[in-house]
Amino acid sequence: MLKIEDLWVDVHGKEVLRGINMEIGQGETHCLFGKNGSGKTTLLMTLMGFDGYRVKHGKITFKGEDITNMPVHERAKLGIGMAFQRPPTLRGVKLRNMLAVASGNDDTGGQLAAFYGFERFLDREVNYGFSGGEIKKSELLQLLAQDPDLTLLDEPESGVDIENLNVIGDMIRKLLQKDIHRGRKKSGLIITHTGFILNYVTADKGHVMLNGQIYCSGNPLEIFEGIQKYGYQECAKCRL
Amino acid sequence: MPSIDTNSANLSDKELLQQFKPASEAEAVDVNQLDEEDKLRLKQSGVDLESANRIGTFLQTNCGVSKCDCSIKGVELLPITEAMKKYNGLEEYRWKLVDPNKDEFTRETAEHLDNGYFIRALPGEKVVYPVQACLYIRSDDVAQRVHNIVVAEEGSELHIITGCATHPNLTSGLHIGVSEFYIKKGATLIFTMVHNWGENVYVRPRTGIRVEDEGVFVSNYVSLKGVKSVQAFPTATLAGKNSTARFNSVIVAPEGSDIDTGSRVILEGEGSKAEIISRTISYGGRVVARGHLVGKAKNIKAHLECQGLMLTETGVIHAIPELEAHVADVDMSHEAAVGRIAKDEIEYLMARGLDEEEATSTIVRGFLNVKIDGLPKELDDEIQKAVAECQKGM
Numbered sequence: 012m013l014k015i016e017d018l019w020v021d022v023h024g025k026e027v028l029r030g031i032n033m034e035i036g037q038g039e040t041h042c043l044f045g046k047n048g049s050g051k052t053t054l055l056m057t058l059m060g061f062d063g064y065r066v067k068h069g070k071i072t073f074k075g076e077d078i079t080n081m082p083v084h085e086r087a088k089l090g091i092g093m094a095f096q097r098p099p100t101l102r103g104v105k106l107r108n109m110l111a112v113a114s115g116n117d118d119t120g121g122q123l124a125a126f127y128g129f130e131r132f133l134d135r136e137v138n139y140g141f142s143g144g145e146i147k148k149s150e151l152l153q154l155l156a157q158d159p160d161l162t163l164l165d166e167p168e169s170g171v172d173i174e175n176l177n178v179i180g181d182m183i184r185k186l187l188q189k190d191i192h193r194g195r196k197k198s199g200l201i202i203t204h205t206g207f208i209l210n211y212v213t214a215d216k217g218h219v220m221l222n223g224q225i226y227c228s229g230n231p232l233e234i235f236e237g238i239q240k241y242g243y244q245e246c247a248k249c250r251l
Numbered sequence: 252m253p254s255i256d257t258n259s260a261n262l263s264d265k266e267l268l269q270q271f272k273p274a275s276e277a278e279a280v281d282v283n284q285l286d287e288e289d290k291l292r293l294k295q296s297g298v299d300l301e302s303a304n305r306i307g308t309f310l311q312t313n314c315g316v317s318k319c320d321c322s323i324k325g326v327e328l329l330p331i332t333e334a335m336k337k338y339n340g341l342e343e344y345r346w347k348l349v350d351p352n353k354d355e356f357t358r359e360t361a362e363h364l365d366n367g368y369f370i371r372a373l374p375g376e377k378v379v380y381p382v383q384a385c386l387y388i389r390s391d392d393v394a395q396r397v398h399n400i401v402v403a404e405e406g407s408e409l410h411i412i413t414g415c416a417t418h419p420n421l422t423s424g425l426h427i428g429v430s431e432f433y434i435k436k437g438a439t440l441i442f443t444m445v446h447n448w449g450e451n452v453y454v455r456p457r458t459g460i461r462v463e464d465e466g467v468f469v470s471n472y473v474s475l476k477g478v479k480s481v482q483a484f485p486t487a488t489l490a491g492k493n494s495t496a497r498f499n500s501v502i503v504a505p506e507g508s509d510i511d512t513g514s515r516v517i518l519e520g521e522g523s524k525a526e527i528i529s530r531t532i533s534y535g536g537r538v539v540a541r542g543h544l545v546g547k548a549k550n551i552k553a554h555l556e557c558q559g560l561m562l563t564e565t566g567v568i569h570a571i572p573e574l575e576a577h578v579a580d581v582d583m584s585h586e587a588a589v590g591r592i593a594k595d596e597i598e599y600l601m602a603r604g605l606d607e608e609e610a611t612s613t614i615v616r617g618f619l620n621v622k623i624d625g626l627p628k629e630l631d632d633e634i635q636k637a638v639a640e641c642q643k644g645m
Contacts (some may be wrong), residue, residue: 061598083601084610092602099596103617113603114612136617157603197276 012035012198013058013161018069020057027053029223031069035161038195040187040212042231043202045220046243051202052096054220055163058200059093060086073161094150096166100138106149107133114156123155127178143170145178151182157215162186162199168207180211187212206235219246264355267453269380271394274365280389281314288419289389291525296414296447298385299633302435305412307370309384313393314365325376326409327369328400331398334369341369344400347432348459348488355429356455357451364458367397367428372407372438381410381633388417388429388452394425401430403466411440412633415454416447423451424480425626430458434466436491443634446474447483450639456483464491464520472500473638475619477508477536484541486515489523489551500529501619501638504536504566513541513571516579518551530618533559533566543551546581559589560618562611 013035019029035041045051057064058071060083071079078086105157110120110133124130129148138146147167154162164183171179184190188197189212201208209231216232217231219238226246227234237245264269282300285293290300293310300308300318305323321328335341351361359629366383388395403409412451417424426448434440448454463467468487500512516525529544544553559568572585592614600610619638 047566059602062594082606083598084606085603087604095599095602099593099599101596101599101614101617103620104613108613108617109600109603112600112605115604153603 012039012074013200014072015058016070016072018057018071019067020053021065021067022053022063022191027223028057031223031225033218033225035198035200037198038188039215040199040201041201042209042214042217042235043220044204044206044217044234044238049220050223051220052165055165055202058163059083059091071240087157087159090135090160091163092100092154092157092161093163094154094165094167095149096169098146098150100136102136102139104137105134106137106152109137109153110156113153114158120152123152125184129150144163144172144175147179148182151179151186153180154186160197162197164201166201166202166204168203168205176207176211180208182213183208189213202241206239209235219243221247263556267425268355268359268394271344271392271423273363274314274388274393274395275363277313277390277393279280280312280317280431282310282318285317287608288534291385292416292419292447292504293385293414296385296416297412297443297445298383298414304380305383306378306380308380309368309382310387311366311368311385311397312387313395314391316366317387319366319368321382323376323378325373325407326382326383327371328360329369329375331367331369331400332364334400341400344402344431344433345398346431348461348572349429349457349610353457357429357457359394360398360429363396364398365396367399369400370409370411371402372404372409374404375406376404377408378410381412383412385414385416386426387415388421388424388426391422391426393401394427396427397429399428399430401432401440401442403434403440404502405435406437407435409441411442413442413444414447414641415444417449417452419449421449421452424449425453426455428456428458430485432458432460432468434460434462434468434494437465438463438523439469441469441471444473445638446472446478446497447476448478448481450477451479452606453479453485456485458483458485460485460487460496462487462489462491462494462496462520465493465530466491467495468497469494470498470514471634472498472502472512474510475501475503477505478507478510481510481512483512484515485519485556487525488517489525490519493521493522493524495524497525498527498529502529502531502538502540503619504531504533504538506535506563506566508536510536511539511541512627513539515543515545515546516553517539517545518553519547521548522550523542523548524551526556527554528556529558531559532615532618533563533568535563535566537567537569539569541571541573542585544575544583544585546574546583547578548575549580551579551583553584555585557585557587557589561589561621562614562615636643
């Protein structure tokens, strides 16, 4: 589904990603661990194609198509969706409008909002005065309406209380078709600091990013246990 | 070819006036003589001659009154010339909030009045659907001089939608509108004005508003089409205790437009509140967005917000927010922001599948979305419809 080959990326003239390789198959969910500033968010932003993330070397292939230089909206149309960690506020644009945009103007957005108890936000200006948890829900609702084949999530659990974590977990499980065990089509790449999300969503593979490079990849729970016990220093040594 | 010099930006007020002939020299048109093009133009200015959701209609074409009727007994609607005959020259209200010697335009109106409307809600009368008023210039090179007076008597609630427009084929015109609004004790006046002028039309409104105890005045101003020059600075005096004034304006200045607008609120009544919110867009035109709040009484609260979007490399947005406190116990604030559409807002929408152009227009539509809190749903629907009509063909 997604293949990243020797990806080097500059942000504002500063080298942030230094030779990333990763491959996510259809139906697989991968987790990305790493310290603040290690380049995790940059990787997601680059995959989505945002301005300011300059690919100076390497290649990104999605569904067999080279998307390295593809505009953001074409990547979205091709099936990549991203939940923003700090989305901008759009004054005068209601969540209802955003859901319509994401779903291509059908009513799935309204139904989804009703299902997840988020109806009262439909006529609010998107992200205006939303709490951290409400932003997460709003982002995931938009993604559910968009129904991407590859979902990119940047710390979906941050700022969410325990009660809402269940709902967020459910939404992500639905996005990634976690209740389908055979012939699952949806893939995901999730950045997580705390690993809490692993209690709700199983991941197939974990990666540790340090200093713009992937230091190790493997069983996500084992990696996470290691990080909890020994910290990221141990990962750095491991690579050396 | 326009017969009026289109590069007359440097003309003095007197010279500008001399360029136009009085509206009284142009033909007056009966409402039945209006064609489909006229009706569409009026509709795009919030004036719907066929709608059942209007309690009354005043339509002035050039200098003549084409229609003036009202279906509700508690609301009086008259051409001002008739109201002056009926009420002893309207001495109590006329030229009390606007000085006839303020400038050339007020003097011109005082000396050569074409007409205008008088609307009065009787005490305690509360109506949800609006009265609509339209000042329409249909002939070339005409100066239309109107004087409007609105009185919301004690405890009444009145809504007015005013569409000011010129015929789509008109080459040039000048509209001078003197307006004086009185909101008496406990009354509410919600006044929505849609401007739909031509590219070579000059507009000079001069407006004064007075609000008594517990009274509420809300003004919504929408101008989305090209106009040569607008100069307006309505001033509301919150004379009464706990009175309120809110001005919302949404202004688009295409290339060639010079729009100098804003509002001033003088808070004289203890506990009074004022809010001025303006959203302006320049597509190459010049907008001056003024706001002046003057706090003269204790416990007042006043806020001013100017937001401007520059959508082209040329054009000017000049925000001038002013706060002036005369006593210590006031709460006054302002925020102003001018710039291009933030890239992250465009990319947010692009990540949901819109291309850059669609994303930009979604943001612009949102920015221009006038959402006024606390309006009755019926009125809000009508205002949104008027704005949606006006946005067509933008």
